[in-house]
Amino acid sequence: MAIIPATWDMYDLIQGFLQAPAYHLIFEALLMVLIAKLFFSKSYKPEKIRLSEKEKEVLVKEWKPEPLAPDVPDDHPALQAMEKYCVDGAVGKTVNINGKDCINMATLDFLGFIGNKEIEEEAIKALNKYGVGSCGPRGFYGTMDVHLDLEDRLAQFMQTEEAILYSYGFVTIASAIPAYSKRGDILFADEGIGFAAQKGCVASRSTVKWFRHNDMEHLEELLKEQEVEDKKNPKKAKVTRKFFVIEGIYANYGDICPLPAIMELKRKYKVRIFLEESMSFGVLGATGRGVTEHFGVSIDDVEMVVASLENSMASIGGFCCGTKFIIDHQRLSGMGYCFSASQPPMVAVAASKAMELMQNNPVMLVKLRENCERVHKAIKDIEGVEVRGSPLSPVIHLQLSEPAADRDLDMKTLLMVQDKAISQGVAITPARYLDNEEHLLPQPSIRLSVSSQLSEEEIDKSMDIIKAVFRSVLSGNTAGHGGGGDSAEAHS
């Protein structure tokens, strides 16, 4: 319609207006008044209910909160086990439990550094010079030369530009992930990653896409889906960072990640990798550099390697290593680094010395590998028990091949196995999880840990004992309860 009607149409309009009947005009005028009124009247808002003071007092009196902590019975299996197996003395090659010396196949001391006199001597020297605590975060006079030395040593060993040291292993990965991945970014995480990495993913508030454990096809599917999404919204895709969160050796399953396949996917879909190597640092690779050395992948292709010093290095703490560009960022945005006291100097010195010993004696890595293979071979044929874990991994899970429907029943069986084994001189432990909070709760299992210090006779002896114990417990179970599974169904 023309913006300015021609004068001829204007004349027609005015003529029509003058010739219209009165009632028509009045009706139109009333309609216009009504429209104007509706337009200017306030929209309907229901009145906010205000409680009177008296009502509030009544509500306050009536409200009953839940108790702060649920009542945990004294005979909770974890509590009982802790009290029963309280260790007296070092948790080294042998463990003294209730006066009995047992061969230690439970704790994660892979290279047997606990009880090493050289490390203890260095630690005592540091104790005499620095005291115990560092009394401050890294920013406020908590940075000591021993920390800088350890960081340099780690960076040199892993052949990266820089390394950053944290004072606790759990917090390392849980602070590293949120420092880079924020709301709106995407984390492709393996379902089998440990609890600390899961908490890191939660704390980052990013979108987490879980792919089935070690299933590269599923991962590729997810990546393809994401690519399609990206094409639909290229502007958003330009600012969405993507990361893989994987482990070298998975603590929950004992198997190794397929790193070469992941590197291919990384290059194809432009995703950065966070590799958690707590179990594989000091274990895999010719010199103990971890899964990158094991597969011959260049460490420059992995954005960040995170590991804890609490396993093979027999110390406390953790570190991240990578290029300066990446690691330097954590010095201001890693929460567990900036807002927490630094590592006690004697602990840092112990880790340094352990690294030195490992670098000077690569034969202990060979010994560890041999021991792992020996244990794997020996533990294979137990009836009713499935062995999970790669032959190269020092962490082996022994699961029941016919699990009961009720998880608690399985745990009871495993606790019986632990009890009997300890009474016969082999210390083992079931793997512990927080049942309600894990993303994918693994099956109950006994987690064996192999140390390079064990001799062949000790391994053979322990394996025989464990096999005998399993046999007696499982056959006892079958005889007594008519099959674990059946009894659970009968009761439920």
Add this chain to the structure above:
Amino acid sequence: MATGRGETRTSTVENTKMSNGQPRNYTNGHKNGHTNGYKNGTNGKTNGKSEKGGRWQDDFEEYFEETPYHIAILTYLGYALMVFIGHVRDFLRYYGIEQDKSCTESNQEDYVPLYQNWESFYTRNVYRRIRDCWNIPIASCAGSHIDVQERVTHDHGWNFEMTGKTLKVMNFGSYNYLGFAENKELCGRDVQRVTEKYGVGTCASRQELGYLDIHRELDSLVADFLGTEAAITVPMGFATNSMNMPALVSKGCLILSDELNHASLILGSRLTGALIRVYKHNDMKDLEHKLRDAVCEGQPRTHRPWKKILIVVEGVYSMEGSLARLPEIVSLKKKYKAYLYLDEAHSVGAMGPHGRGVVDHFGLDPHDVDIMMGTFTKSFGACGGYIAGSKRLIRHLRANSHSAIYSCSMSPPVTQQIISTMSCIMGRTNPQEGRRRIQQLKWNTRYFRKGLHERGFIIYGNKDSPVVPLLIYMPSKIALFSRECVLM
């Protein structure tokens, strides 16, 4: 609160404006109390007020002096100038006119950039210039005197080089309240003995054969020290908060957190999944208002009643030096049936006549605080944290805390250090030494604060708090102050 006996200082902010530049008469209330013939403690009694209520408020002095106008304007101008210059320099660097000394990612052309440009703007252009004031490496124990390693930068803070020289300086930077960082005579021998017996690490979590007899001893000692039924210890202070809060509180609960809470408390609260509401720092009216609203209105939208309400406060706030007004918080919590989480990272060992923290300082019953948390880093010269409370609470944490299941247990020499220092403070070993240190700390705190006041500095916080924030405001002055202090 005029009692007619001279000014009794209250703790509200309105009373504390001293912008006329006069040094505050520090002993106002106390002096008047004495010359009138009545000791301060009996003020409340003669007035008819309750003894307890009168006493703690009489002794509670906090001030947050207002910034003088001209300083505020100059500070903002200073930052604005730095931001402007930063933009200019970034522009020059982008076009290659100036050499870019920051590190870049290599071989990652098609990847989404890891950091947004504006994220690192502050680091690159403001922080980088004065970055030598922080992360200063030392080559000795963090005691009363430290050996600072001299660093020099030839390119304005991009890279540092060690000169190899060390400077011996007095230490006002480390959190070493009772001086236990230097401990050769007291605990050195015990810690050495334990290192030789147990080694340095444990390589196992508490529930997986990492629970040593020395840990059991420490847990019961901490419970005795604080006067609670039981306690559990964790090897890292930060992790104590972030790993244990999720075990206590979950979705459907409400957390009322003070404005100035520490990062570990904020992270722990976020990980719980509960709703977090922040109340103004130490403002009891705001807290009561929020508590009341929460209980009456219930959860947002559904209006279901809350499962639990948790009030999270700190004993001594590490950046402001203020104390939580614990007696008021305890009475509020009792009235509204909320639970109280008290983080005593800086106050345990440093406050209170027996060194037992703010609960001791205010003379309250430890059973009134549901969850007492603290760290061993500051007053005990070790590292780690604890949570203490009722037996039921600790039993639940032992079975369900993340730290008991997934992370390794405390290092034995560190455990022994805590046992030795705590026994000393409690008076079980070396009773004179423990008492002397606590009293010396108090005296030093008051003397130091008074001295700074008289010299005209602006300091924040409670007069009893060993944390003394000294306000400098301008970034250039920060750099100057830090460099001059270290050199002297």
